[in-house]
Amino acid sequence: MKDERDLIREDIEAYLAKYQQKELLRFVSVGSVDDGKSTLIGRILYDTGMVFEDQMAAVRAASQTEAPDLALLTDGLKAEREQGITIDVAYRYFATDKRKFIIADTPGHIQYTRNMVTGASTADVALILIDARHGVLEQSRRHAYIASLLGIPHLAVCVNKMDLKDFSEEVYDSISSDFMEFGKTLRFKDIQFFPVSALDGDNVVSNSERTPWYDGPNVLEYLETVPVFADRNFQDFRYPVQYVIRPDLDYRGFAAEIAAGVIKKGDDIVALPSGKPSKVKAIDTWEGELDEAFAGQSVTIRLEDEIDISRGDMIVKPDNLPRVTRRFDAHMVWMHEKPLDTEKAYLVKHTTQTVRAQIDKIYHEIDMHSLEAKPTDGIELNDIAKVRLSCHRALYVDDYHRNRETGAFIVIDSLTNNTVAAGMISLEGAEQNIGEVMKELHAESAMEPKTFVSPTERMERFGQKGATVWLHGVPGSGRWTLAYALERRLFDEGRTATVVIPVGENLRSMISAAKAVTDAGLINICAFPSPTAKDREELAKRIGEDRVIQVYVNTDMELCKERRPDADFSSFEPPENPDITIALDQVRIDKAVEIIMNALKERGQFEDA
DSSP states (O other), rough: HHHHHHHHHHHHHHHEEEEEEESSEEEEEEESTTOOHHHHHHHHHHHTTOOOOHHHHHHHHSSSSOOOOGGEEEEEHHHHHHSSSSOOEEEEEEESSSSEEEEEEOOSSSSGGHHHHHHTOOOOOEEEEEEETTSOOOOOOOOOOHHHHTOOOOEEEEEGGGGTTTTTTHHHHHHHHHHHHHHSSSSSEEEEEEEETTTTTTTTTTTOOOTOOOOOOOOOHHHHSOOOOSSOOOOOOEOOOOEEEETTTTTEEEEOOOOOOOOTTEEEEEEEETTEEEEEEEEETTTTEEEEEETTOOEEEESOOOOOOTTTTTEEEEBOOOEEEEEEEEEEEESSSSSSOSSSOOEEEEETEEEEEEEEEEEEOOOOTOOOOEOOOOOOOOEEEEEEEEEEEEEEEETTTTTTSSEEEEEEEEETTTTTEEEEEOOOOOOOOOHHHHHHSOOOOOOOOOOSHHHHHHHHSSSSEEEHHHHEOTTSHHHHHHHHHHHHHHHTTOEEEEEETTTTOHHHHHOOOHHHHHHHHHHEEEEEOOSSSSHHHHHHHHOOOGGGEEEEEEOOOOHHHHOOOOOOOOOOOSSSSSEEEEEETTTTHHHHHHHHHHHHHTTTOTTTO
């Protein structure tokens, strides 16, 4: 680092140019509570001279020990310092002569799984710490599993606190062997083990004399040399268009970061969703034109033909197409306090597209203790589950483990605009040809119509569920009088209810209106004639049996005929099994209303019932 410091003093522009040319490595540190993640990161920063003097002064002032507590270099939140744990994801930056690094120090607690996923989502290396005193714990396996699920290619396992086990080779070998048995079941390209003491710095930045039996690299040497450039996908060209650049009539380019693959001037391409072919005319950057560009570079591509392309479209090669689909399976990490609501639609952001989507099926949840699949009906904060999604229109996707850029997505709540989940796409089946792709692109939506506002949210807003109270009875039985009395009572109690007016309507249109009101979360009251059993079956089927209370107003027939002498009573079929039977010649209206109110409460209609 001395040469670089001299260069900073003597020629800052030369230093910056040299810095820009260095390869970037992103790595994430994970581990159980008190395994020493933050101390290890602090040790790397301190020993590489990447800590400013004022930072060290603050750490020394906050440390409760004679030696500075290096963990405080990353544990920045007050709550973290008070509890001695990591809660938030802390990002730190440093560089050596060989590489520049971005560190994500993530929490180990299971209740902060979403934080770990956030920090690890772009990492090239996962650095897991294991306490030499405790060996491989359940949390260690959980962290390794999540890192593998997130597609991190390299795993570095630091057996920490070896100083507390007298740097025993037997202890190190036992822990390494135990973890390796589990590691074989995961999808890492390689796993490297290190015997370290983060507190003293053994085998972190410099080799330790206290481990003569260990002949491997120290942690920093590994981070400086682990091959990460080859981890990128250079086979499948994927170019999700972000901007159309048209400064004048003579220039039209499509700007984006290359998500995968390599592109050259003169290459044949095809634009999705139009399916129009063309050739690459030029590849532009701020510094000038390139003959070739590859994954990770941000460039502007100009084409030989005028093709209608806009943000969200994708440029690919005709002989190497992504999967174009409206339905796919994915592992999803739920990241919001409000659980998944399968009765509402969400927004899915994938590359530069944002589409309406919904979760059709939850296959299983991953038990974070046993790491086995278990059945579940819902997903809550920090849960990981395998699901099936349907999108309003087709996305251009790859399997996550083949391409992390086009295999990942986030889920957004359309009402709050909060990011509620992150997903990793899992694909099976044969590849598509261009004909199959175009057929999928032109197909109708894969989604059943579903509102962005779910019944659960309506319940939270109104304090009630949507329901229909349908009053059956012959003419003159007092159904409409009871309907309006019930509406008044519900309104007086702060409920949202309405009587659906029947003027000029038939039974089918009344059922449709009742369903719409019920779907909106209101209590609908209707006394429209439904004289036959078939009529009542139809309304229960269309509105939903669990959302309909059928009330038979069984007023004395002779009294009804006196009230309506010219009415037709012959077509009425008395209900066999109504939910409630009320005779208004024997019960007062207020008492009848009370009976119906109690039935609504017993059904859990009201939030505070």
